[in-house]
Amino acid sequence: MNKTDLRVVKTLAQIDRALLECLEQTPLQKLTVDQLCQQALINRSTFYKYYQDKYDLMDQYLARTLQEFRRQMDVAFVEASSQNIHSLVYQKNFERALQYLHKNKARYTLLWSGAINRPVFTEMVQVIHDNILEKLRSCGLQGTQERYVDLYAQMFASNTMTLVRWWFQYESEISMEEVQQIMVNNMKEGIFGAFRQTVDSAQKSPRK
DSSP states (O other), X not given: XXXXXXXXXXXXXXXXXXXXXXXXXXOGGGOXXXXXXXXXXXXXXXXXXXXXXXXXXXXXXXXHHHHHHHHHOOOGGGGOOTTTTTSHHHHHHHHXXXXXXXXXXXXXXXXXXXXSSSOHHHHHHHHXXXXXXXXXXXXXXXXXXXXXXXXXXXXXXXHHHHHHHHHHHTTTTSOHHHHHHHHHHHHHHHHHHHHHXXXXXXXXXOOO
């Protein structure tokens, strides 16, 4: 199968779209291949040309999604100090990451729901954690250091994805710029310091 053939690319994209559209209405467990084919406007033989069953489709789709997510999560900021975390270079990295996440909000929110019975949100946390460790290993991290960095990488990754999910929930009230500032403050001041700063600022602001 030549996946670079434009006809194949188009067909696979149709199947991907159909999968997400169907999952908005029906959990994967109850979804049928016939429903997928009808939504994708293809026949069953075309579907089985590329996938063994709906679970194979789901696995391959998630593998591609997580691989793309991994490429987009630039963790160069782990090399920054608290003094230069405000550097334009890191600000741009955060901005690009948030723009990418926002662009994919609909499908991520769907994949985080119970529609597929797989912890995609947790897997994304692990992707960021692994990216951080890989980055630091390339800088000479080794031995005892790695145990502590593993802990903080997990904490940072969890914090980042929790922030993103919170942003998606309150997007109408929270701007991308505010989310970016929270990320910077968390790294510069620490989570508790950033929390106190946010709360104190909110208390001083007049109620709307």
